[in-house]
Each structure stands twice: as structure tokens, then as C-alpha cells.
Amino acid sequence: MLDVKLFPHFKTHQSIEIGEWFSALGIQAITVSSLKMAEYFANNGWRDITVAFPVNVLEIERINRIIDLGVDLTLLIVAPDVVSKLDDQIVGRAKILIEMDAGYNRTGVPVEEIDMIKAIVSNINSAENLGFYGLYCHPGNTYHASSVEKIKSIWADVKSKLVGVKAKLIEINPTLKLRMGDTPGCTVVEDMNGIDEIGPGNFVFNDLVMNYLGVCAEDQIAVAMACPVVAKNKERNEIVIHGGAVHFSKDHLFDSDENKFFGEVVILNENGWSPIIEGIKLVALSQEHGIMSVNSEIFNSIEVGDVIGVLPIHSCLTANLMKSYLTLDGKWINHLEKEF
Amino acid sequence: MLDVKLFPHFKTHQSIEIGEWFSALGIQAITVSSLKMAEYFANNGWRDITVAFPVNVLEIERINRIIDLGVDLTLLIVAPDVVSKLDDQIVGRAKILIEMDAGYNRTGVPVEEIDMIKAIVSNINSAENLGFYGLYCHPGNTYHASSVEKIKSIWADVKSKLVGVKAKLIEINPTLKLRMGDTPGCTVVEDMNGIDEIGPGNFVFNDLVMNYLGVCAEDQIAVAMACPVVAKNKERNEIVIHGGAVHFSKDHLFDSDENKFFGEVVILNENGWSPIIEGIKLVALSQEHGIMSVNSEIFNSIEVGDVIGVLPIHSCLTANLMKSYLTLDGKWINHLEKEF
Numbered sequence: 001m002l003d004v005k006l007f008p009h010f011k012t013h014q015s016i017e018i019g020e021w022f023s024a025l026g027i028q029a030i031t032v033s034s035l036k037m038a039e040y041f042a043n044n045g046w047r048d049i050t051v052a053f054p055v056n057v058l059e060i061e062r063i064n065r066i067i068d069l070g071v072d073l074t075l076l077i078v079a080p081d082v083v084s085k086l087d088d089q090i091v092g093r094a095k096i097l098i099e100m101d102a103g104y105n106r107t108g109v110p111v112e113e114i115d116m117i118k119a120i121v122s123n124i125n126s127a128e129n130l131g132f133y134g135l136y137c138h139p140g141n142t143y144h145a146s147s148v149e150k151i152k153s154i155w156a157d158v159k160s161k162l163v164g165v166k167a168k169l170i171e172i173n174p175t176l177k178l179r180m181g182d183t184p185g186c187t188v189v190e191d192m193n194g195i196d197e198i199g200p201g202n203f204v205f206n207d208l209v210m211n212y213l214g215v216c217a218e219d220q221i222a223v224a225m226a227c228p229v230v231a232k233n234k235e236r237n238e239i240v241i242h243g244g245a246v247h248f249s250k251d252h253l254f255d256s257d258e259n260k261f262f263g264e265v266v267i268l269n270e271n272g273w274s275p276i277i278e279g280i281k282l283v284a285l286s287q288e289h290g291i292m293s294v295n296s297e298i299f300n301s302i303e304v305g306d307v308i309g310v311l312p313i314h315s316c317l318t319a320n321l322m323k324s325y326l327t328l329d330g331k332w333i334n335h336l337e338k339e340f
Numbered sequence: 341m342l343d344v345k346l347f348p349h350f351k352t353h354q355s356i357e358i359g360e361w362f363s364a365l366g367i368q369a370i371t372v373s374s375l376k377m378a379e380y381f382a383n384n385g386w387r388d389i390t391v392a393f394p395v396n397v398l399e400i401e402r403i404n405r406i407i408d409l410g411v412d413l414t415l416l417i418v419a420p421d422v423v424s425k426l427d428d429q430i431v432g433r434a435k436i437l438i439e440m441d442a443g444y445n446r447t448g449v450p451v452e453e454i455d456m457i458k459a460i461v462s463n464i465n466s467a468e469n470l471g472f473y474g475l476y477c478h479p480g481n482t483y484h485a486s487s488v489e490k491i492k493s494i495w496a497d498v499k500s501k502l503v504g505v506k507a508k509l510i511e512i513n514p515t516l517k518l519r520m521g522d523t524p525g526c527t528v529v530e531d532m533n534g535i536d537e538i539g540p541g542n543f544v545f546n547d548l549v550m551n552y553l554g555v556c557a558e559d560q561i562a563v564a565m566a567c568p569v570v571a572k573n574k575e576r577n578e579i580v581i582h583g584g585a586v587h588f589s590k591d592h593l594f595d596s597d598e599n600k601f602f603g604e605v606v607i608l609n610e611n612g613w614s615p616i617i618e619g620i621k622l623v624a625l626s627q628e629h630g631i632m633s634v635n636s637e638i639f640n641s642i643e644v645g646d647v648i649g650v651l652p653i654h655s656c657l658t659a660n661l662m663k664s665y666l667t668l669d670g671k672w673i674n675h676l677e678k679e680f
Binding site: 011033034053054055056057058059078079081082085101105106107108110140228230231232233235236240242245246249250251284286287288289291304305307316317320321337 | 351373374394395397398419422445446447450480568570572573575580585586589624626628645656657661677
């Protein structure tokens with residue numbers, strides 16, 4: 001029993017319908033990565049939303065529209081001077097998480113900068129419309145860990161740094177919460193003592209990154225792309241699919257020989273798909289074309305006109321490009337569309 | 341005077357409205373990279389469309405819908421056995437280009453395989469509903485050339501190979517056309533003698549790839565992304581923008597020190613944007629975040645809440661993700677939406 005509250009990150013699926021699966025399991029509070037996504041879910045009934053991206057006051061109209069819908073909105077702040085700008089323009093109330101950087105070096109106030117953290121807390125406490133909620137940290141360096149043990153040790157280190165910051169703020173804010181979000185850590189860590197809340201996202205589908213990290217088994221990857229075979233080249237032992245950078249994005253991994261690849265291949269069947277096929281990999285992408293390198297046995301078993309499955313490197317980006325899902329029982333599921 | 345017919349490739353902009361700019365200049369025939377895109381433009385009045393992607397007979401319904409609209413449709417074929425499958429299922433007529441591979445090694449029949457090419461031509465000539473139109477080649481290796489001279493020499497080589505294939509087919513098909521498509525070559529090559537038609541696309545916007553190749557000047561890049569600054573880190577001299585992999589894709593270039601980067605930075609102004617700013621580059625992307633490495637002088641001149649411009653590495657992929665454009669005079673222009 002980990003005793004943490006889950007705020008699942010909906011940036012991975014970006015789908016109202018998949019959101020309802022979470023709702024059916026009792027989830028009421030969610031995380032998103034943009035205000036656009038927050039508005040999408042707010043318009044579909046979600047009433048407790050954290051936007052896990054440093055707040056941009058230029059988007060104040062959207063912030064106010066979301067609050068106006070009755071949403072309990074939690075925003076991230078990473079610098080003291082943003083607090084008053086936000087407070088001046090917000091209509092209604094928002095809760096604030098201060099984003100911490102505990103070594104990932106993307107965004108957030110470095111955990112060592114206690115004075116700056118205290119300045120932000122003090123500004124929030126002086127603000128009319130903002131309430132200090134706690135500290136948030138995305139320890140994204142777990143995505144680059146070399147083993148599950150390493151993921152656990154990164155998580156333990158980040159956790160102890162956050163607990164340390166909390167100790168220094170506890171007098172001014174005894175109720176502050178600590179939240180961490182990242183699928184690798186949230187999946188494998190067994191001791192979350194001291195952390196109150198988590199906000200992972202990718203776990204809903206998993207992908208080859210998670211599989212290569214040892215965080216999920218191959219059969220726990222829940223999405224595959226169906227790609228038609230459009231050409232073959234016998235001399236190069238290559239199969240060409242309709243599946244390129246506009247479908248997969250360009251994230252990649254390296255195999256054991258340090259060769260870059262963009263997806264693993266499975267055989268689609270009635271119940272889903274086969275284990276990963278050895279001897280074939282998606283090795284190059286242009287806008288619409290995907291090139292697969294295959295051994296000659298597999299080359300001969302695949303024909304132009306076949307549809308083969310590809311497990312994505314990064315399911316969030318692939319889902320973001322494809323914009324919808326087909327379930328195994330034949331139902332189409334929607335994904336947030338781009339809108340401006 | 342190059343004396344070739346231009347079939348501009350609309351996969352770069354994917355926009356009805358930008359298509360109308362071409363139409364106003366007298367263009368009536370276009371290229372696209374998918375049947376979905378063909379249908380989008382067909383539904384908006386275009387009546388001569390080449391789908392420059394190996395035909396996938398599984399999409400026969402869409403092919404037939406497009407022909408049914410009265411479109412003069414040209415399809416690419418890369419193998420003999422696809423001809424009869426297409427011929428059997430097509431309702432109406434289509435013209436066929438055989439895609440040639442002259443060294444790029446993506447798709448197409450290798451130019452050396454004269455027997456296979458003749459077999460395809462023969463199958464087309466026996467088909468009831470298909471007409472042999474000519475040979476198509478995308479010499480995409482020009483995108484990896486080290487100089488403009490190298491681009492010209494790749495083009496000359498490919499051209500002579502195509503002319504060679506044509507000579508061997510001329511008895512059975514005296515009217516066949518030769519078409520080549522690629523922005524680098526089509527922009528710099530001065531001698532196209534022997535080639536009848538060209539189908540480049542990227543030139544409508546250009547991008548940093550074209551600029552780094554020496555194919556376009558910096559001020560010929562016609563798209564920039566406006567990105568809000570959401571955080572700064574003084575210790576690392578980093579600026580964080582809202583602009584990540586879901587906006588730019590993950591294409592990158594390497595600077596002169598072999599450092600990977602994802603975009604160059606410009607200052608947006610009333611008339612467009614400044615030249616590229618030295619001392620700042622977009623060096624890392626996650627789903628929504630972009631990290632810019634900057635020198636300290638520039639660091640101090642940029643504030644959270646500013647909006648800065650980023651020139652994309654690959655304009656086709658960036659446009660495909662953003663799904664709309666804002667012109668310098670404040671007008672929104674649409675882009676094909678994903679639909680299934």
C-alpha cells in the first residue's frame with residue numbers, strides 16, 4: 001500500500017473516453033500538460049485539474065474560462081515575479097504548486113534555492129486569489145536510467161530532497177503536499193513514504209521506452225499502429241510501410257548494436273497482436289514512409305497489401321499525431337483535436 | 341528558362357487557402373503525399389492530382405471517391421503485381437507513374453531493373469483502366485548533400501539515369517514523361533534538359549534544412565513559430581519556452597561544433613522577424629517544453645512572458661503538427677485536419 005493519491009496525467013491519451021475509464025475507477029483529479037488540454041477536459045466534466053507546465057500569464061483568458069466552469073484549477077509556478085502578475089489578472093481562485101528541480105534540469109526552482117522558494121511561497125501567501133498547495137517535481141531523469149535499481153535510487157534521492165525542502169517550509173505552511181510524477185518511478189518504486197501525491201501519465205499505454213527501461217513487460221504495451229505495406233526491396237531486404245514522421249514523430253531508441261530504430265514490429269491478429277518479431281525493425285522515417293529492415297525469411301512472409309503492427313517508441317507523441325484510437329472490439333475513440 | 345511543368349507538392353502546407361495562391365499563379369496540377377490529402381484538395385476543387393506515394397490498394401474506396409469527383413488522378417506504382425489488383429478494383433481511370441529509385445534507396449524500382457520496369461509497363465498497357473504516364477523519381481539524397489555543387493551533381497546523375505530508362509521504353513511508349521521532385525535540386529539546378537516535369541514542395545516555406553544546405557537564404561524562410569517564454573534558469577543560462585515535440589516534431593540539425601539543435605531563434609516584430617539571433621539555440625525538446633541555451637547577454641534581455649520566434653528545422657512536419665497559420669497581416673489560415 002503506497003498511500004499516495006493518484007492524479008493521472010492525461011497528456012498521454014488526451015481522450016475524453018479513456019478519461020471515463022479512469023473516472024469509473026474512482027479518479028476525480030487529473031493532470032494535463034497545457035491549458036488547452038485542461039479546457040478540453042473541463043468542458044467534458046472534469047473538475048479538479050492540475051496543469052503540470054509553468055503557467056503562462058499570456059493565457060489568462062483560458063485560465064479564467066476554465067475557472068469559470070467551476071474547475072478546481074492547480075497551476076505550476078517557477079519564479080517569484082509571476083505570482084503577482086497571475087494574481088492581478090485571475091478571476092476566481094487557483095491553487096499553486098511550486099515546481100522543483102531536483103536534478104532533471106528542465107524546469108523548476110532548484111531544490112537548493114530555499115530563499116527563492118520561500119519568496120515564492122511568501123508572494124503566494126500575500127496574493128488575494130492564489131492558495132499555496134505544495135511542491136511538484138517531475139524527475140524526468142528516470143527516463144534515462146540504466147536499470148530499475150537506478151530509477152529507484154533517483155526517486156529516493158529526489159524524494160529526500162523534496163522532504164528536505166518541505167521541512168524548511170513547514171512552519172509557514174504545515175499542510176503543504178509533495179507531488180511527484182513520472183511513469184518509470186511511479187511504476188517501480190515501492191517506498192513512497194513522505195510523498196503525498198503522484199501524477200504519472202505514460203503508464204496508461206506504456207511504450208518501447210518503458211519496455212527498454214525494464215519498467216513494463218512487452219505485453220503491457222497497450223497501443224500499436226496498424227501500417228499497410230506498400231513496397232518491398234529484395235536487394236536491400238527492406239519493407240516500406242505507410243507510417244512515417246507524421247504518424248510516429250521521430251523519437252527513437254538504439255538497439256544492442258547501437259543502431260537507431262523507430263519502432264518494433266508485431267503481427268496483428270483478432271485478439272491484439274503477437275510478441276515482437278525478431279529480425280525486423282523500423283529503421284528510417286520520412287514524412288509518410290517508414291523503412292523496415294528485415295531478414296530474408298521474414299521478407300518473404302510479408303506481402304505488399306499486408307497490414308502490420310508497429311509498437312511505438314513514445315506512445316504520447318504517436319497518439320498526439322494519430323488523433324484517434326481503434327479498440328480491439330472495433331470501436332473508434334477520439335483524441336483532443338488541435339484548435340486555436 | 342527551364343521548360344518544365346511544375347506540379348507543386350502540397351504536403352508541405354496542406355492548406356486550401358495557400359493552394360489558392362498557387363491557383364492564382366496559374367497552377368492547375370498538384371502533388372500530394374497521401375490519398376487523404378488528395379481527397380482534401382479534390383473536395384476543394386483541384387482536378388489534377390498526383391499522389392506521390394506507392395499506391396495502397398487497401399485504400400481503393402478513397403481512390404474511387406476521388407475519381408468519382410472528376411479528378412484526373414495519377415498514382416505511383418513500384419511493383420508489377422500491384423497493377424492488376426488496382427485495375428480490378430478501380431472504378432474509372434487513373435494515370436500511372438512508375439516510381440524509380442536512382443540511388444536514394446527509399447522506394448521505387450531501381451533504375452537498373454529494366455526487366456521489372458518493362459513488366460510493369462506491360463501490365464499497365466494490358467490494364468483496362470490504367471494509363472501509363474511516365475517515370476517519377478524523388479532524389480531525396482539531395483537533402484543530405486554537402487554543397488550546392490553536390491546537389492547539382494546528384495541531380496545530373498539521376499536525370500541521366502532516368503533518361504537512360506526512358507530510352508529503353510521509348511519504343512513501347514513514345515510519349516512517356518519524366519518527373520523529378522525535391523526542393524534542393526529543383527531550386528538550384530539550372531539544366532533540366534530531358535526532364536519534363538518537377539514536383540517539389542518544401543520551397544513554399546523553406547526551413548533551416550534548406551538554409552543549411554545553401555538552397556535558400558535565411559530571409560527566404562517563410563514560417564516561424566511564436567513561442568511564449570515560461571521559465572528561465574540563470575545558472576544554466578537556459579530559457580524554457582512552450583514549444584516542444586508536439587509542436588516542432590523532433591527533427592534536428594547539428595551546429596558547427598556537432599551539437600544537436602531543434603530550431604534557431606528570431607525576434608518577432610510587426611513586419612515579420614529579425615535575422616537569426618546568435619548566441620541562442622533551441623537545444624532540447626520534451627512533449628511541451630523547449631529548452632534554449634543562451635549566452636548571458638541574451639539571457640538578460642528575455643523575460644518570462646515574452647514571445648519569441650523559432651525557425652523550424654523541418655517546416656513540413658512543424659506545419660503538420662500546428663494545423664494552422666497566422667499571416668503577418670493577422671489572418672488565420674487552415675491546414676488539413678486529421679480525420680478518419
